Amino acid sequence: MRVGVFICHCGSNIAGTIDVARVAAEMRKVPGVAFATNYMYTCSEPGQEEIKQAIKREGLNRIVVAACSPRMHELTFRRTIEKAGLNRYFLEMANIREHISWVGLDKEANTNKAIDVVKMAAAKVMQDKPLFSQSFKVNKRVLVIGGGVAGMQSALDCADGGLDVLLVEKSPSVGGMMSRLDKTFPTIDCSICILGPKMVDVAQHDKITLHAYSEIDDIKGYVGNYQIKIRKKATYVDWTKCTGCGLCMEKCPSKNSYDHFNFGVAPTRAINIPFPQAIPKKAKIDPEYCRQFVKGKCGVCAKVCPTGAINYEMQDEIITEDVGAIVVASGYGLMDVAKLPEYGGGRYPDVITGIQYERLLNASGPTEGHILRPSDKTEPKTIVFVSCAGSRDKSCGVPYCSNFCCMYIAKQAILTKDHIPDSQSFVFYMDIRSPGKGYDEFTRRAQEDYGAKYVRGRVSRIYPKGKKMVVMGADTLLGTKVEVEADLVVLANAVTAAPGAAQLAEKLHISYDTFGFYVESHPKLRPVETNTAGVYLAGAAQGPKDIPASVGQGSAAAAKVLALFSKDMLESDPAVAKVNENTCVGCLKCKMTCPFGAVKEKELRGGKIVANVIETVCAGCGVCTSTCPCGAIQLSHFTDNQLLAEVNTLCQK
Amino acid sequence: MSEIAPKELRIVGFLCNWCSYGGADTAGVSRFRQPTDLRVIRVPCSGRVDPLFIVKSLLNGADGVLVSGCHPRDCHYTDGNFYARRRLEMLKRLLPFLGIDEKRFHYTWISASEGARWQKTVTDFTTQVHKLGPLHSTTEAQIGS
Ligand SMILES: Cc1cc2nc3c(=O)[nH]c(=O)nc-3n(C[C@H](O)[C@H](O)[C@H](O)COP(=O)(O)OP(=O)(O)OC[C@H]3O[C@@H](n4cnc5c(N)ncnc54)[C@H](O)[C@@H]3O)c2cc1C
Ligand code: SF4
Ligand code: SF4
Secondary structure, eight states, rough: OOOEEEOOOOOHHHTTTHHHHHHHHHHHHHHTEEEEEESSSSTSSSHHHHHHHHHHHTOOEEEEEEESOOOHHHHHHHOOOOOOOOOOTEEEEEOOOIIITTTTOOOOHHHHHHHHHHHHHHHHTTOOOOOOEEEEEEEOEEEEEEEEEHHHHHHHHHTTTEEEEEEEESSSSOOOGGGGGGGTTTTTTEEHHHHHHHHHHHHHHTTTEEESSEEEEEEEEEEEEEEEEEEEEESBBBBTTTOOOOOHHHOSSOBBBOTTTTTTSSSSSSOOOTTTOOOSSOOOOOTTOOHHHTSSSOOOOHHHTTTTOOOOOOOOEEEEEESSSSEEEOOOOOOOGGOOGTTTTSSSSSEEEHHHHHHOOOOTTTTTTOOOTTTTOOOOEEEEEEESTTBGGGGTTTTTSSSSSSHHHHHHHHHHHHEEEEEEEEESSOOOOOTTTTTTHHHEEEEEEEEEEESSSOOOEEEEEETEEEEEEEEETTTTTEEEEEEEEEEOEEEETTTTTTHHHHHHHHBOTSSSSSSOOTTTTTTTSSSSSSEEEEEEGGOOOOOHHHHHHHHHHHHHHHHHHSSSEEOOOOEEEOOOOOTTOOHHHHHHOOOTTTTTEEEEETTTTEEEEOOTTTTOOHHHHOOOSOOOOOETTTTHHHHHHHHHHTTTO | OOTSSSOOOEEEEEEEEETTTHHHHHHHHHHHOOOEEEEEEEEEOOOGGHHHHHHHHHHHHHHHOOOOOHHHHHTTTHHHHHHOOOOOOOHHHHHHTOOOOOOGGGEOOOOOTOOHHHHHHHHHHHHHHHHOOOOOOHHHHHHOO
């Protein structure tokens, strides 16, 4: 055994608070260690060259790199030693940066700790066995979850790249939040005019299969081979027959259904097509409001439908599909304003949210583009916008910035002036955050050209006074109290994770943060990848993001899928469980615990039953290994002996 | 490191690769100061942690053992952490029979984004083990005889 140890300075990141030379000197005393050195930047090209040279020069056959987290560079160094002719699994990393040099300032204590963990890594590497990947076939179909602008972009890019795409959208139409917007910053171009063609492309692309009003029930498998169960929710309308004529909607007597598309700005019918440009343009029944469901009699839509598409007996349908990769673009949600009682959210009709205002501005919205106050349908003259309504406020559970509100408020102030020239907008803000291309100019235009009055300070209370809403706040620049009597108040309510985001993450085995947004592999270097191979992220599902960023990410995720699918075969991770057939007693406890169904029974020639692991199905968790009463099933690379070698090195010093 | 006695104790931390190890990395990237006593052993899943590892550690010289995995329902391997919970709960009840104060062992859930939670967990657990002091217990060999 000739172990080589490479201790990285990482500039001053490590060497600043760890005596790297002493660590190297200590390692030279460890039996089995043939060579130990410290180097400025081990991951750099010359650093990697140094490792390769040393392997040849010193005849090293096991390598320890003490540097940053293996989650960062394990693959880098595996490749390095492979190039020098070693099996890539003859590498261990000791994390002396994230876990030591960056979290403690005491150089002596850090150095001692570093010596321990490098020794532990050396003890483990001496137990490492060569492992070899198997290759398996990739199913070159991709599932995109969420048909907002990010998901549609991803689906189109994948399809244009020649892949078969399944697009699963929870609501009855694709388009997501962008389909509700009136105009978009910073160009003030019509939102549906740029989105509509994309929606049509999605519907007409021969490589894209759209499942609208559908959800993911279950996901099994691994990169290259996922099995998906999709639940097509009952619409009570046979979409193969529905032509989208809208007659049912016209005649439906239940006129007070909640309009999900318009965020309840005005009611809709129990049977409805969400909006004129909907794709697919099909009707669906909302059983919560439908008289046939609630009262047991009505049947008007069934009578008027010219194609006989109505079916009150319809059930959810489950379909199964196989795909090789998944793009998650499930978008975001908005904070319930009832959580902001001081702003009268949900209590006063003339306090509305940004997205509701967007619907009032929109020509195909419930007011046909006329800004009318919800209470008395009159035109408001004084309009107050409240930014950071819930955002950047720990007490609301949203410490983060919602990213695009500053910009859409500026947009809405501009549009308001266009709609009602004698109106006056006030914007209460904490800071104006507009770092994008052309963004700062845009927020300035709102103030300079459109006369929006920007008041720096939080609003403390909003209450009604006669027909007006009084907005009480402070101008922290002038140090005075400000009171505005407004006709309409628009709250830029905080952006939250999409409803059900956590449940979807659990099905996908991807992580989400405390707020329910999905976590990427690396915040800077792997922004659209997750820690689950073959699962990628796009859009606001990862955190609040505006349209340009969401679209960019949609394309980036598609590029990742196309790169993954550019190979016909993928390499499996060989760090999987293996059964020792001599010691296995055939109790099959491992089979019962394996979360992936990777263990099967196998009959040996003499009739003895043993466990057998299907390598490509095994995910390498090792649950079986700690279950087996006789230690017969061992997770390669993390065997009992290897982990105990680490324990012993640390304990018996 | 003020509240921790100057002499270090030996604490083993078994962290799952996907969540808690990531959480410890996040704490590092955020430069959240921590006591230095704990040394991390990376495992793929908290379900990989055989209770025997913990017993072995404590009998052979560790003063404390911490196991941390993904939050329930957020496990990279579906439900490895549920197996962990069942086993480690059992172990907790067993430790007093081996003459080991169960406060020397702790298991918890920390996600990859919870750097601050990792910092607090390590600090609290290290303080707790320091309160108990070093574990001068029977060695494994003695138990065996
Ligand atoms: C009032 C307001 C104004 C805005 N104005 C602008 C602007 O002018 N310019 C700009 O750049 N940005 C603007 N934005 C931001 C813009 O809405 C987002 O950037 C954009 O919608 C993000 O797209 P997305 O596809 O990531 O998410 P979404 O638009 O949220 O789309 C996600 C889709 O996924 C679906 N979905 C969710 N969960 C599931 C599931 N489990 N299964 C299947 N499908 C699911 C949803 O139904 C939805 O269709 C504004 C936002 C608001 C609130
Ligand atoms: S648990 Fe161990 S002994 Fe039992 S079947 Fe599995 S490998 Fe064999
Ligand atoms: S390591 Fe064991 S329990 Fe985990 S997936 Fe593989 S066979 Fe199943």
